[in-house]
Amino acid sequence: MGKPLTKPEPECWTVHQDAGTPGRGDALLRRKRFEEMVAQHLDALYAAALRLTRNRQDAEDLLQETLLKAWRSYHTFEEGTNARAWLFRILMNAHIDRYRKATREPELSDVEDVGEFYLYTKVQESEQLRGVGDPEKLLERIMEHEVREALESLPEHFRRVVILADLQGFSYKEIADILGIPVGTVMSRLFRGRRLLQRKLWDYVRTHHRISEGPSASSEARVAKG
Amino acid sequence: MGASELDCREFTQRLWTFLDGELDDGSCQELQAHLERCPECWKHYRFEGVLRAFVRRCCQEPAPESVRRRVIRFIVRLTAREG
Numbered sequence: 406m407g408k409p410l411t412k413p414e415p416e417c418w419t420v421h422q423d424a425g426t427p428g429r430g431d432a433l434l435r436r437k438r439f440e441e442m443v444a445q446h447l448d449a450l451y452a453a454a455l456r457l458t459r460n461r462q463d464a465e466d467l468l469q470e471t472l473l474k475a476w477r478s479y480h481t482f483e484e485g486t487n488a489r490a491w492l493f494r495i496l497m498n499a500h501i502d503r504y505r506k507a508t509r510e511p512e513l514s515d516v517e518d519v520g521e522f523y524l525y526t527k528v529q530e531s532e533q534l535r536g537v538g539d540p541e542k543l544l545e546r547i548m549e550h551e552v553r554e555a556l557e558s559l560p561e562h563f564r565r566v567v568i569l570a571d572l573q574g575f576s577y578k579e580i581a582d583i584l585g586i587p588v589g590t591v592m593s594r595l596f597r598g599r600r601l602l603q604r605k606l607w608d609y610v611r612t613h614h615r616i617s618e619g620p621s622a623s624s625e626a627r628v629a630k631g
Numbered sequence: 632m633g634a635s636e637l638d639c640r641e642f643t644q645r646l647w648t649f650l651d652g653e654l655d656d657g658s659c660q661e662l663q664a665h666l667e668r669c670p671e672c673w674k675h676y677r678f679e680g681v682l683r684a685f686v687r688r689c690c691q692e693p694a695p696e697s698v699r700r701r702v703i704r705f706i707v708r709l710t711a712r713e714g
Contacts, residue, residue: 436710439706440710444703448693452691452692452694456690465701468702469705472705472706472709476706476710523675525679525682526675540674540678541677541678541682544681544682544685549689552686552689553689556686571686571687572686572690576651577651577653
């Protein structure tokens with residue numbers, strides 16, 4: 406894993422000195438630019454932190470650490486380059502550091518591969534749901550919190566990639582740079598993560614809304630209650 | 632059927648990459664051509680797009696005002712140490 410950021414000094418509040426100390430006006434401008442950049446991307450960073458850490462207190466801690474590290478390495482940021490990707494790389498590195506300290510990552514090979522799983526196919530195969538009309542109608546049966554739970558249930562490595570691609574809209578290349586992994590790995594994790602996510606959503610639909618599985622399901626099965 | 636025409640299985644295999652905007656032009660044209668003549672894959676394509684937007688909408692949460700205020704205070708303190 407690439408770790409492009411240099412480790413900060415342990416004293417949390419010491420602020421680095423720039424190689425060429427800027428004049429007072431420059432420093433003020435720099436602060437202003439940094440504040441604007443953070444304000445612009447705050448919602449995206451917060452939402453990602455929340456989905457990564459799965460609780461509000463940890464999300465705030467992660468956000469704070471990200472901002473501290475971002476300010477410290479702000480002198481390495483080139484104006485005009487992708488600020489959002491730069492901030493997300495710092496966020497992800499901070500998260501990965503914390504995550505490593507807190508847990509031992511299970512081997513990815515231990516994670517079940519669900520193969521070719523498409524929620525759409527399941528919907529089409531279900532006689533009960535075919536009667537509902539457009540397959541998109543199914544989504545009305547899934548609650549917001551169920552979607553969040555489904556995402557948060559994904560194994561860590563898959564969740565990171567799905568958050569970056571499907572919630573934040575980063576390209577494969579940008580995700581590869583943010584996480585320091587090859588593009589091929591981004592793709593395989595993203596696709597496996599999406600399949601697991603879709604299967605989880607299907608599980609919610611089936612269990613909470615009493616939809617029976619597959620073409621062999623009895624047509625006499627009770628139609629889901631609203 | 633032309634040699635370059637996709638079947639539904641090939642279409643489905645490339646569908647997510649297509650939606651991600653990561654396919655090359657040639658491949659995009661093949662998928663678009665398939666979409667135009669296959670109503671079933673069109674439905675699947677539309678479903679994946681709607682699902683993706685739905686997941687994104689459910690998982691976005693703007694930072695609460697309290698968090699935003701704390702962040703601003705934090706940054707002001709942080710950056711004030713310099714200059």
